[in-house]
Amino acid sequence: MGRYDTSIARYEEAKKVLAGGVSSNFRYHAMPAPLAIERGEGAYLWDADGNRYIDFVLGNGPAFLGHSPRPVLDAVRASLDRGQAFTTVHKAEIDLARRLCEIVPCAERVRFDVSGTQVGQVAIRLARAHTGRAKVVKFEGHYHGWADNIFASVAPGLNEAGPRDNPRVLAQSLGQPGNIRDDLIVQPYNDLAVLTDTVNARADEIAAIVLEPVACNCGVIPPEPGYLEGMRGLCDDHGIVLVFDEVITGFRVALGGAQARYGVTPDLAVFAKAAAAGFPLAVVAGRAGAMEGVTRGVAHGGTYNGVTSSIAACGASVEMLAANGGAIYGKVERDGQALMEGLREIARRRRLPLHAQGLGQIFSTTFAGDPPLLNYRDYKATDEPMRARFVQGLQDRGVRVTARGTWFMPAVLTDEDIAFVLDAADATAAAI
Ligand SMILES: Cc1ncc(COP(=O)(O)O)c(C=O)c1O
Structure with missing residues (x-):
């Protein structure tokens, strides 16, 4: 054998x-x-x-x-006999939203979803609607899910990636539309000088800067001292929405995510993975001004958003993480x-x-x-x-x-x- x-x-x-x-x-x-x-x-x-x-x-x-983990399983079991999907709002969902608003520095409002890819899409849409601009800055090697508009330059070969300071926008899958280049700007991570030049030159086109605050999908690279602060300042100066993808770092590197650990608060942030111990739950969280876009014409749907079992799993996970x-x-x-x-x-x-x-x-x-x-x-x-x-x-x-x-x-x-x-x-x- x-x-x-x-x-x-x-x-x-x-x-x-x-x-x-x-x-x-x-x-x-x-x-x-x-x-x-x-x-x-x-x-x-x-x-x-x-x-x-x-x-x-x-x-x-x-x-x-x-x-x-026992307490999470017990909470999910307790939720099962009362039904799963109501397509309205339920008490546990409100309680969990309130708890997350206490824990996550940027969270004045949250919305629940089921996957990291999808909440990434929500954040991009909210940022575009909030700014009235189209372009999204992302960083080489960072992964924000597999959706067409953001699945680019995640793992390019060095021979195709273009200049270090001005990387090419490279689609990562057959079947992606050819026009993703039009709305993406790819930057090298951890280089504030390059980012500053890019933003200064193109600020009025840029809706959002999206990043993994710790670059977990390419070698677990922490931000250089001052990098996130500098990026926050650039976004403030130019009215750009700063989006932290905390799908990996959220609830893992600190209870309040990388934004709590590094003391830099984005405008929007997305969470999944460690939020709910393996149950399908994702969160988009952020400033009320951008998040309330959902009441002003920004569409966000999802049949399974906020189903009782996932809410129960997240609620119990958060209390285990917050204990002592x-x-x-x-x-x-x-x-x-x-x-x-x-x-x-x-x-x-x-x-x-x-x-x-x-x-x-x-x-x-x-x-x-x-x-x-x-x-x-x-x-x-x-x-x-x-x-x-x-x-x-x-x-x-x-x-x-x-x-x-x-x-x-x-x-x-x-x-x-x-x-x-x-x-x-x-x-x-x-x-x-
Ligand atoms: C940083 C980051 N963002 C987004 C995603 C996409 O999340 P999901 O696989 O839940 O769609 C991942 C998945 O690995 C991720 O690592």
Whole structure:
């Protein structure tokens, strides 16, 4: 029996009926086949071949509290017998909206939705309506969902990406319309001087600047000191709507998201993933002036927005995260720093060009390149084949990390788990 026999067989079976064998294009990467996961509990997953993994993928972020957190499941169960979808407003929805307005610095109003992609669309539409302008500034390497108008320059090859200071706008999928270039401006992250020049030259066309405040989809790159503040100032000076995509950072890097952690308040922000522990819930939040666009002609719909089970899941998640003054964030910060430090020690001892960077709650491991990574091009210049060998070696030893080298930290690791992971990393480092 091979370690992945059942996963491989399941994938072959799936491909006959499920297009591509998976339900999202971002699930192909698992090696040698997408893992046939049977069960998740806490920090662990078990596959159909009987292998256990300490999970740093966490469904690409949602399971920050670990898989199947009891209080969230209990709250969802309690909601089920009272009906799911009413197409009106319900009490728990109002209570949760009020709670989020207390927690999230920019939130004077919120709207619920079901996915990060969709709330990104809402934010863009609100910003365009608010400003009467069309263009959106986004940053190379940042991901804001797979919708036509924003799925650009997320993972371009360095040979096609154009000049560093003026990157090309590159569509990321066949079937996207050719005109996405007309309304997007792509910028290098972490370069305030370039952004300032761009905004000064084109301010009256720009509706929004949209970014991942910590660039989690390309190497987990924190903002340089003063960068977010400078961007806030530019937006204020030119009447541009500043949109933080906190789909990953929200409820993860601090209870109030990156905006709370870095003390810079955007006009609009979008959340999903860790907000509801794996249940489909997303939030667009922001200043009343922009958010109230929905009462002045900006359309936002969705049959499943605010369904009772997702609201219950988010409400219970938020209370778990907020308990004891948000003590969970300190614990994960310590665990994540311990892991990064342990990985750096292994790298030194094994003479491996392994680089760990990020925050305690989410970090990345890359190889070679020229650390610290400050923008997408730094990340892209790292050694991808070596990263893939490291990720595979970890998976073979019971530690599951994303193919991008991102480690989503679960909040429920024990000291034994951390020791296990570092042993697996050491053995992998020795092997590669
Ligand atoms: C920063 C960011 N924004 C938006 C999205 C899209 O969210 P969803 O997959 O829920 O549509 C993602 C998904 O990974 C993301 O990482």
